[in-house]
Amino acid sequence: AQSGTVAADPQQYDQAYLSPVTIGNSQLMLDFDTGSADLWAFSNETPASESVGHAKYDSSTGTELQGYSWSITYGDQSGAAGNVYADKVVVGGVTATKQAVEAATSISTSFSDNTDSDGLLGLAFSSINTVTPKQQTTFFDTVKPTLAKALFTCDLKQGNAGSYTFGYIDTSKYTGSVTYVPVDDSQGFWSFTAGGYSVGSDNATSGSVGVSIADTGTSLLYLPAAVAKAYYAKAGGKFDNQQGGYTLPCNGNAPDFNVAIGGKTFVVPGSYIAYAPITSGSQTCFGGIQANTGIGFNIFGDVFLKAVYAIFDVSQGAPRLGFAAQ
Numbered sequence: 001a002q003s004g005t006v007a008a009d010p011q012q013y014d015q016a017y018l019s020p021v022t023i024g025n026s027q028l029m030l031d032f033d034t035g036s037a038d039l040w041a042f043s044n045e046t047p048a049s050e051s052v053g054h055a056k057y058d059s060s061t062g063t064e065l066q067g068y069s070w071s072i073t074y075g076d077q078s079g080a081a082g083n084v085y086a087d088k089v090v091v092g093g094v095t096a097t098k099q100a101v102e103a104a105t106s107i108s109t110s111f112s113d114n115t116d117s118d119g120l121l122g123l124a125f126s127s128i129n130t131v132t133p134k135q136q137t138t139f140f141d142t143v144k145p146t147l148a149k150a151l152f153t154c155d156l157k158q159g160n161a162g163s164y165t166f167g168y169i170d171t172s173k174y175t176g177s178v179t180y181v182p183v184d185d186s187q188g189f190w191s192f193t194a195g196g197y198s199v200g201s202d203n204a205t206s207g208s209v210g211v212s213i214a215d216t217g218t219s220l221l222y223l224p225a226a227v228a229k230a231y232y233a234k235a236g237g238k239f240d241n242q243q244g245g246y247t248l249p250c251n252g253n254a255p256d257f258n259v260a261i262g263g264k265t266f267v268v269p270g271s272y273i274a275y276a277p278i279t280s281g282s283q284t285c286f287g288g289i290q291a292n293t294g295i296g297f298n299i300f301g302d303v304f305l306k307a308v309y310a311i312f313d314v315s316q317g318a319p320r321l322g323f324a325a326q
């Protein structure tokens, strides 16, 4: 049975985390994304003008799935599209001998401009994979039957290399016990329900954060508008239309954000919420907590995930998420 671990290297401000992946004979840095289910990469089929500075998948090692195609759009209106190959994919020593690899023939500018990332490796449920005429499986679903345990874990860090594991839980990566919560995979996401919250030291959690997805491919923590408002009221922040979100002082006094999941309280340090100066050298920071307006659910992105050890587990049949403090 297979198991393995791979580094997750942070970009500036932990905007995204990139991991080395071998596809055929190509070495690429991919953004592992539990919020989508396509494995796509810059390729020899991507226009040169769109792939400057990127490593590219050389599809000559793959077997083209004739007549297959893919096209994906993300919440930030970015996206990509292209053709499909079956090829060998290796992540941290775990091998998928015939994985659907989606070679991009067109890519939106936000991906072309981010030269650290050579594509995405989707880890949501394969039910939202975009390949037609026959939907394909994610890397995790492809290797799942061969894994020692049908699960993968995520250990992201603030400003430091973290890791993903496949097939095993690294008990040295967390403290205390793991709290498991049920996952509703009906929309293809790792969706769970978060409970009450509190700001700073006042521990009387109030309200209910509600339906949330765990999304390693989203940088920030998107919460109900009322919760974001309550946080920034305590943090001395304000909604800045020009910045398109809440900002707060970068002065190191941002209060922690506490949220109950499965009856256990997890703490997002205030230092993660003073996310990044709005312009370099500014004393005003863009907030790591923003309102989920227009999304319809909360997104527990990297600002939250780097505060915990997360276990994406289908070993029990029904999918579940495990969280532990790190």
Ligand SMILES: CC[C@H](C)[C@H](NC(=O)[C@H](C)NC(=O)[C@@H](CCSC)NC[C@@H](N)Cc1ccccc1)C(=O)O
Pocket: 016, 031, 033, 034, 035, 036, 037, 072, 073, 074, 075, 076, 077, 078, 128, 215, 216, 217, 218, 295, 299
């Ligand atoms: C507007 C598109 C909606 C959101 C929907 N798409 C999705 O839900 C896709 C699969 N997932 C996503 O757009 C989001 C989760 C839902 S947010 C509304 N996760 C993937 C995102 N983090 C990938 C990414 C990584 C780096 C840079 C940018 C984007 C659809 O196709 O209908």
